[in-house]
Amino acid sequence: MAKGTAPATPLTPAVFAILLSLAEGDKHGYHIMKDARAPQGGGIQMGPGTLYGSLDRMMRDGLVKETGTSDDERRRYYRLTKLGQSVLEVELERLHAAVSSAHALGLLPHGGRS
Amino acid sequence: MTRSPSATGRLDRLYALALCLYPAPFRQGYGLAMSQTFRDALNDQALSRRTFIPLVLRDLLTSLAKEHLAMLRETFARPALVLNALILVGISTVIAMAIYVIPLQVLRLGTDDPQVELAGNLTWQIEQGIAPADAVPNGTVEMARSLSPFVAAYDEQGRPLASQARLNGQTPTLPPGILDFVRQHGEDRFTWKPSQGIRIAAVVQRVDGSHPGFVLAGRSMREEAARQGLLKQLAGLAWIAMLGLVFLGTVCLGWCTRPRSA
Numbered sequence: 001m002a003k004g005t006a007p008a009t010p011l012t013p014a015v016f017a018i019l020l021s022l023a024e025g026d027k028h029g030y031h032i033m034k035d036a037r038a039p040q041g042g043g044i045q046m047g048p049g050t051l052y053g054s055l056d057r058m059m060r061d062g063l064v065k066e067t068g069t070s071d072d073e074r075r076r077y078y079r080l081t082k083l084g085q086s087v088l089e090v091e092l093e094r095l096h097a098a099v100s101s102a103h104a105l106g107l108l109p110h111g112g113r114s
Numbered sequence: 115m116t117r118s119p120s121a122t123g124r125l126d127r128l129y130a131l132a133l134c135l136y137p138a139p140f141r142q143g144y145g146l147a148m149s150q151t152f153r154d155a156l157n158d159q160a161l162s163r164r165t166f167i168p169l170v171l172r173d174l175l176t177s178l179a180k181e182h183l184a185m186l187r188e189t190f191a192r193p194a195l196v197l198n199a200l201i202l203v204g205i206s207t208v209i210a211m212a213i214y215v216i217p218l219q220v221l222r223l224g225t226d227d228p229q230v231e232l233a234g235n236l237t238w239q240i241e242q243g244i245a246p247a248d249a250v251p252n253g254t255v256e257m258a259r260s261l262s263p264f265v266a267a268y269d270e271q272g273r274p275l276a277s278q279a280r281l282n283g284q285t286p287t288l289p290p291g292i293l294d295f296v297r298q299h300g301e302d303r304f305t306w307k308p309s310q311g312i313r314i315a316a317v318v319q320r321v322d323g324s325h326p327g328f329v330l331a332g333r334s335m336r337e338e339a340a341r342q343g344l345l346k347q348l349a350g351l352a353w354i355a356m357l358g359l360v361f362l363g364t365v366c367l368g369w370c371t372r373p374r375s376a
């Protein structure tokens with residue numbers, strides 16, 4: 001598949017959740033969906049169509065790739081690329097700056113002006 | 115709570131059927147993996163089906179639309195294809211305009227022919243010494259209603275001497291700008307609008323000799339206007355038909371040359 005250009009941040013919630021899930025290691029589709037559903041994984045309710053559509057575009061953009069190994073031919077495993085890793089880092093820094101700002105303004109439930 | 119294998123199998127088959135709605139390349143690439151992911155979710159005891167099934171339905175709607183749009187974009191939004199279509203649209207537009215403008219000009223020029231002859235004859239008679247009142251034929255032509263050609267003679271200042279034409283019972287006066295032009299050039303052919311809704315194909319010529327002045331020959335353009343309207347409709351239909359062909363051709367070309375990885 002043709003490689004595209006890396007997406008500019010902010011990333012879509014689905015792409016962010018997939019990158020975050022794969023940062024932990026190689027995973028198959030349902031494992032990524034489960035991670036994304038958890039609050040710490042982004043809290044994204046994603047179905048198979050959205051998941052594989054996003055993975056398809058992310059592979060074109062060079063953010064993830066298939067590992068080529070599988071315990072079952074119907075299960076495909078995906079891995080974060082170096083570009084995917086750096087895009088995730090940029091997004092996390094952006095979110096961290098926003099959260100810090102929200103802390104400073106006392107907008108977070110357990111936060112306060114620091 | 116245990117889950118019925120038959121219900122799981124039914125849902126699995128339904129989802130496999132729903133996968134047929136995705137574009138073929140996407141389905142071939144991810145159909146098996148999507149089915150497996152769906153099955154994994156159904157078998158996950160921690161995931162309530164009441165939550166998952168509506169989620170899958172919403173996901174089907176949104177991702178089907180997204181993948182079909184992506185396929186259309188990859189198939190048809192290629193610069194070469196778009197440029198080709200734009201060029202063809204441009205050519206079609208120029209052809210449609212030519213279909214309208216060229217016959218329109220031919221029609222308009224042809225409309226003047228009888229008046230040129232009538233004005234020429236009247237000018238010649240007056241220049242031969244016949245008085246304008248005698249040279250202008252008897253009879254009245256009501257400009258607002260009649261399609262008949264008419265003639266009129268005017269003096270040097272543009273005052274009517276004799277006229278067949280009547281507009282609301284009066285002999286029409288010529289626009290002053292026309293007289294200046296004819297004094298310099300000898301003749302003018304123009305579309306005259308003496309009143310709202312009346313268009314006359316007019317020819318004005320300079321008269322020399324013992325009765326210097328001007329002669330006017332005119333004819334209502336009502337029938338020409340109807341022909342022009344028909345011409346516009348035909349050119350418009352031809353343009354729409356050509357755009358339709360360009361659209362169909364672009365769709366066929368885009369489909370035949372679509373990227374196979376789409």
